[in-house]
Amino acid sequence: MKKHYRVVIIGAGIMGLSAAYHLARRGITDVLVIDRGYLCGGASGRNGGGVRAQFSSETNIRLMRESIEICRDFATEMKINVWFRQGGYLFLTRSKAQAAQLEASAGLQKRCGLATRLLSGREVQSIVPEIDTQGVELASFNPDDGVVFPWPFLWGYAQAAEALGVELATFTEVEGFATDGKRITSLALARTAHDALAAHDRAERTSAHGRGPQLAPESHTERPVQERFSVSAETVLCCAGAWSPNIAKMLDISLPNVPHRHEICSTEPLKPWLGPLVADLSNGLYFSQSARGEIVGGVSVEPVPHGINQRSSVQFLATYAQALVRTVPSMASVKVLRQWAGCYDLTPDQSPIVGRVDGCENFVLACGFMGHGFMMAPVMGRHLAEHIATEETSALFAQWNLRRFAEGNLLKSESMIIG
Amino acid sequence: MSGKTLLCRCEDVTLDEVEHAIAKGHTDIESVKRFTGFATGWCQGKQCLIACARVIEDKTGAFPLAPITPRPPVHPMPLGMLAGLANVVSTERVTHHERGAVRKPNVGNGEGESQ
């Protein structure tokens, strides 16, 4: 590892890796990407892999339409299978108010060139006969939406970026920064033993607040740091997802986004029967069939614990099972094989926070991607690289800058959010 | 005759595949799991975890200090049996343990906070 880089990227999730790849494609290869854990340890390795252009805001529709194009060619371009399957997204609504919103969104989507169709309950059954459509008010379907298998997407970007000269350091965490008041002069990094970090990572073992009365006193272990060192960079790009507020805090920058646990589970593998990803806007239920045949899905569960928490809960299982079995009664004897959790990175106006930060010249943010940051990354990576390379701010980046919160210019919220 | 040693029977992961993953740089057990798919099938690692951990030791010189995160469930559970759980699982205890519980949308204590 070198002492100085043109760009250091914090977080090797899909966003950081996509940005690194696009920087390298533009010729900026003097890049270091660090991650505190293993690849796929953040939200990028824990999500449902849904890629869709059905949104309620034009910005999202247009961006995600482009993502779908990228996903289509990803396997052959990056030489790794991501199992992108365009089975469509089928949105269900169960109230008049939601139906009206869905109709308005579908209208906008059509104007943007999507093939979205509105469907009645009966028509839903022509796409997924197994669904019990009782109570379904209105549905929408875009056949071009689809699902990917998230992990190889990360390996694909990582491999391609490394081939172009980018350095990738996993199990390397940023612990702090040195600044001269205006810009970051260096980053303090710590490298942990591979698996010692996993052993230490209590986020998945113990809920932060369960600690008090439940944990015996002997249980506090020191973080197994192997080595501490620092590097400097002309630009620091923060792609730390739900951890971003923690990172910004090290710079005395406070971000309005909060981590929000989102649980998900997967069943035994079944022979293909489910074409689209089905999403119910009334309760946040969604499910799709993976390349391996498992039914992968989640549902909204409230309340969620405070802070970064990746523990599983029985409340999730109960809520998900009830919602899914009601929607597809023949799933009742299908078995859950694995449940896990990740964190959505929620912003107050459901729009991301990207671009340079006022008051810290060389700090660039790319966070607040809610529950759809995976599908955004293929496009956002390119925009981020452009922003860093050209130092120009596009209209999109101006709109999504952090300063909108201070200025009170919150964006109109996105209504098609799942879970 | 083919000479295959299946480390993970559920997902058909061979010794050769695990060695290949390690050679490609996936040397920690979580990454080997993701790259090869071991421990992601029916038994969720009950049969294969140790076999794979030992191959990692043989190839890297160090036995992993911790296993993959043990995720529920250890045995497959039918959705239909879980569907009625909402009635018996109280959320009260959760909120008790996790006093910081929040409802979405929620804003941190950030400067630009506004809603």
Add this chain to the structure above:
Amino acid sequence: MPTDHSAPGALRIARTRGTMRTSDDMTARRVDHRAVRAQHPEGVLRAVYDYAALDSAQTCGIRYDGRALDARVGEPLALSLLANGIDTLSRSVKFHRPRGPMCLRGNCEGCLTRVDDDPNTMACVARAHDGREIRSQNAFPSAELDVLRITDWFFPKSFDHHHLMVRYGPAINQVMQSFARKMAGLGTLPTRASEPMAPLAMDCDVLVVGLGPAGLALAAQCAQAGLKVVAVDEEPDVGGFLRDSLQWHTHEGARVCAPAWCDLQLAKLRALGVSVRLGAAACATFDDGTLVITGERALWVRARARVFANGSHESVGNFENNDLPGIYTERAVARALRQGVRVGATVLLTGGSDETDALALALSHTDATVHRVQPGETLRGAKGMGDVSGAVLVGPKGERTVSCDAIGAENVRTPAFELAGQAGVEPRASLTRRCFVAHSHEAGRTERRDVFVVGSVRSEGDTREPDWDATVSASVIALCKETAAQTGASR
């Protein structure tokens, strides 16, 4: 009832293993335990068979892939099939290699079949009764003869699905993906909606998970101290690994076989007022409770203290072709025999313990030929195109091949740390044993105050070390008293 396959009217099953076979040379079969007893009245044998169950067994009719078979009411379906000479029940996900029962205790994936309407059902857990319909999975045209086996031969060492067909352009990649989707998955979606019983919430002082020797002792000690104890085990009987022992055990000075010893412990627990649930698998632990799944419903158990005494898993064998049907754990071979089914006519046993000796002797009394691995020798690989037809052993004197139709492999036992791990107890590597254990402090205490571990799930040393002495129950009892005092009421 033992089935006499040569009797008139009995079904003759053709079994394909390269050549067609008839029932006469079927290798796995029912043992006529009465005849064995008549010939060998003494010694190890009385410890082997579950005489009471075998003597009173009723016959029923089941169907496998449309063929009518007879079975014993209440026996695991996997045994019914083995008794009918069927050891290959499905094909594996990628290579379409044959799969058959291996552990006979719900620990592997070998016996997955469609039972009635339910895909991916473990045939060693589901029980026989009249009219059960079993179907093989993921095989065309049949589990024994599956044309997609070519995948296995096409990829002699491994199968890199990440880079499959990525070099020939999007069109070819797309074709590969559509094909892969068709191939994916094991069973098919059920056709009907099952309606299980509503879940039940249970509150208690102590939940004991696993009723092997450690859990049995601990549950009894806690009940004796006046605590309200719920004890669960995923198996239909108590005893854990001990139940499969073919050795004699002592109870109040008398010699008893292992199942009898175990059942005496069960009777004792029940007499003490312990709520014992069998066939009840603790599937998941959360901060606020433990989810137990029985054959009928889910139980949500909340306890002041949770004790994990859930023992160990058996790891896959470390030899070539370790996945062929006909390869069992040694324990599974003993378990089948106890229930009157001999897994093969020529059986190779790789273990070297007292249990292996007892098993070898018991098998030889059923006219089976038993091969043993000699000191210094290890199993290099199994042979066979469909199921096992032989084994290659290497030792100081070189390599030798034995022909056999079943292997009882002594597999590595590894602590089942997962449940305690989900509850927040850190699993750690045991570098001496090269496995992971649930990390505990003294007296079974863990970093979570309400979670205790006891028995082989935690032990660093010999897995049979009797660490389930009263020190663990003392700390469990102390915690329950303390929390009861804090909250006032008892549960």
